Amino acid sequence: MRNGATQNAGAALASPAGVTHDLLDKHRTTGNMFRAAAVLFAVLFVLGIVGFVMRLQDGVSNRAVWGYHAALFAFILTAAQGAPMVSIATRLAKAHWRRPISRSAELFTVVGLFNLLLFIPLLWVLPSLEDGRRTLWFFGQDEVPSHSPHIWATIALVALILCGIALLWVSALPDLAAVRDSSTGRRRRLFERLAFGWHGTTKQWHMMRSRLDILGVFYFMMMVGVHFLISIDFAMALVPGWIDALFPATHAFISLQTGVATVLVTMFVLRRFGGYEEYIGLDQFWALGKLLFALSLLWVWFWFSSFIVFWYGKKPSEQKVLELLMVGPYLPIFIASFVLSFVAPFFAMIWNPVRKSIWGPTIVAAGVLIGTFLDRVRIYVAAYSIPGIGDPLVEKHDLHEIPSTVLPELPDILIWIGAISGSILVYMVATRIFPPINIWEQKELLLYRVHRRFHRTEVTVLGKPD
Amino acid sequence: MANEKWGMVIDVDKCIGCQACVVACQAENNIPINEEAHFNQRRAIEWIRIERYWEGEFPDVKARFIPVLCQHCGDAPCEPVCPVFATYHNSEGLNVQVYNRCIGTRFCANNCPYNVRFFNFWEPAWPESLKNQLNPDVTVRSRGIMEKCTFCVQRIRRSTREARRDDRQVEDGARELNPACVNACPTETLVFGDANDPNSKVSRLRAKEKAQDGRAYRLLENLGTDPNVTYLKKVDKGAKVATHA
């Protein structure tokens, strides 16, 4: 049965050394387009700082104006910090198609550092527990510190970010060592430090693999934990009468869906502008397209599971919450996010020709990103616009009056543009340090995938190591 | 088209817990005899019951009574869950039960927050001597189906039909219109009538007591079932005012 692997594609990419050489070359050079984009995003980021300063003029006591900021924080948490899950889940499932994209997904952990900055103002905006609202810290409001939400959310967020960066770093060690070995001077000294003395001994490889698994599982658990704390303390608890046990899970789940979308868009950019066409191919778009299809079905299922219980139950307190979040002041936003997060992905991705293309999944994924952003706006802006939270004299078990729509102001728009540009900028800087395509995983694939003759046809044989 | 909306007002302040209403209902509606065993099995059928709550510690203890019957909710939770439309809302504000259609899933009973729907766990039986006193206007329900208070719909039907025949209006609070429980109540705790008629006693009581400092409330109102029975609070000078703190 083993007649020797017949390698197609006689290019240099067929040999491990060729792959290393090519990817290191691409990593070393910085194109003009990259520089131009970096400058552009830096300028936009400065605009965001201007917007933030304008926003600070209003102070933190008026919570309603901070809704869009909170939505932005939640969006970046959802979109960027969910992206590494694409790499973690597929690595645990030993899917080979993940190899070219695992690094670009893991690089998003760095954006978490930037998101931490966005989180800081929220700590001042969110009132303490002394107002007697319903809270996750229900066991005796006098016995827990009244800033429990602030404390625990910060700890969890920092832990998530540290865990993510550790994951990125561990998985990048062999590549950093490869960069080190191929460079000289200051660059070599820098990467010597970054590679932590990686020499590729058997022991180091074993250690790395087990660390990757553990950090991956831990990252997922931390992510669910952070979504749990943020979604309850920073959104649900601010809406009296909103008791939706599924919401933390939905919040975390949307992060998985949006993470896939983020990775799809990143893949497209890397392929088109980063010069990685030979690595990121239809296989990846097809696989992630299928995943996006399944996840969009799950999206509607999660949404409906919450919706039907509230709608069918017809309790006044729950009707008010539905009105606030869906059919009331934010109805257009809800419809838009429903279409972009479910209808469009579902009806586009159901067609194999669309799924198995470059543009199809990319456009749909961009839609999902916008849909998720609108979804976060709908929830956080609505939650932050409820009056009476923070005031111990106001009864907080039912929502009596629906506040009107809060529209974005100039500072909000500036902050959006700045924060999203800032995230992209951080990502771009990170790709200068960590090669955006995983070199060692790519080389591994050459070992595990061979082509053989099988009776009268040629087949691909894929190895699945334990 | 009927434009009545039958409703009830229950003045808890007047209730002395005598259970006359329970007995009257039992006789009027052919409800099987509740033996001791039925109570022990928690399967007694009482379309109206007096719930008794104890307040305070011994020697300073008070009994509180509240008559509970089907609330004929405007948004009845029992109605949408019935798979076969055995229970539905009619045009007179009554929540009605179609015995022949019921298949006994007991879904409605679970979804009733007031626990006023009853299941026939056994074939109903009466002693031979009581066979002849069954009310011919009311179906005897077989085992395996649900039943509940109808606001004595047979009495409403008969009195409105006779009034139409004689070309007159049904008199508000007439004995032949009132459900058996209302007629039996010695203290006039229960008041029955057409809530759509602003001059009926029910409407006047509701209007008066819904005003500021009125005593009107409805059971488990936070569930949004829109009950058709209004309760009037007990007047208790010694009671502390409960606040939502």
Added chain:
Amino acid sequence: MQEHVQLTQREINRDLLSGVLGTPKWWLPSVALLALIFITGVGAFGYMVNKGVGVTGLNRPVFWGVFMVNFVFWIGISHAGIMISAILRLTQAEWRRPVTRAAEVLTVFSLLGATMAAALVHTGRPWRGYWVFPYDFPRGVWMNVRSPLIWDPSAVNTYLIASSLFVFVALLPDMAIVRDRSTGLVRMMYSFMCLGWRGTPRQWRLQAVAGILLSALVLPVFVSVHSIVSWDFAVQIGPEGWHSTIFAPYFIIGAIHSGVSAVAMVMVLMVWLWGWERYITPDHLDAIGRLLIVVGTAWFFFFFLEWIFALYTLEGPEIALRELQIFQWPWSGLFALFVVTAFLIPVPLWLFRRVRRSLLLMFLTTASVNIGMWLERFLIIVPGLMRKQPLIFNWGSYQPSIIEVLMVAAIFAWVGMGMLVFSKVFPLIPLFDIKEGMVGRDEIRIGRRTVPASIRE
């Protein structure tokens, strides 16, 4: 390291058809015993129909008892078949091959069991049960499509038809093999059932396409069935403890937890009863054990959410319900047993490779999960009804009667009996799938190491 046994087609045929072409010694007595239990249960049901639902322990307010518990439990078990078959087939997991058939058949029989437990047994007038179907057009009386009890039969029937088709399509090549080895009337029967299977390339292609298509189409059905079962409870506002948005995912993940555990039990039983240890190896148990760790932990997360939010409400009946569940005997004992058997014992044990690869330990842990998950449903349904609303005058209790116990035992016996009878008529491990796996298996040598590999299109 996966051990690799290469078997010839002749050996595969001989081993896997042993139950169909011959009769194991234990087969008849066990089927007879299960049939006896089943018939006793049917007798109990007849008694209940004759006397009324009063012969059960049900009362006001606990109108739903162990029949509903069994309905939810068996619907949950039925999710295993699709979980294993469809998802693993779509993700091309190699270890699914010997397990798919048994899992699918378990689905079919447990669905039938669930239907018996709920639709037939549990109603007050079972002889009128057909009224939940849209049949009565002439009289203009239709069923009430707003009721979850209408969604239920629709979803369950769809699922039953889909999973039966699933089993049937996968059975075609195997029935043809049995046909070729039998004579007379039996041969005619198999010829009829295998729809003229000759194994032409076109037939194979159609069969493969049908399998993949059914896998993909049955997945939404699988999710909807248990969601709808959960909405039977969650959409109600009567019992406060049931009115929670978490129910649909919580029930689904719980169903997968108990269902995959049940499949693991069936796998071990197949090794013990038919001696198929060359087909179901510790590798397979290892794989299902890993899957179970993930599923069990996810289930625990939803369990945690359900509890957190019950307390988050700070509402009377919710708190009273939780108090009942953890502090009042015997509910506290049942609750402790449930948490321990459904999660605290099995999941930590599965973390050890030795446990995952041991037949006996896997059987015991997965059986423990199923005990726990049965109790979970019991502890949701019954205490939820016991503490419906703040009107404490109506709080009650419940204890199943002997009639109910007999009927519950009958459903368990029914599923076991069904599986055994099926194994006599059809091979319980798909022959063609195993052969395909053997053909498609390959190895890649990297340095000094040999990595198992398989052929992909």
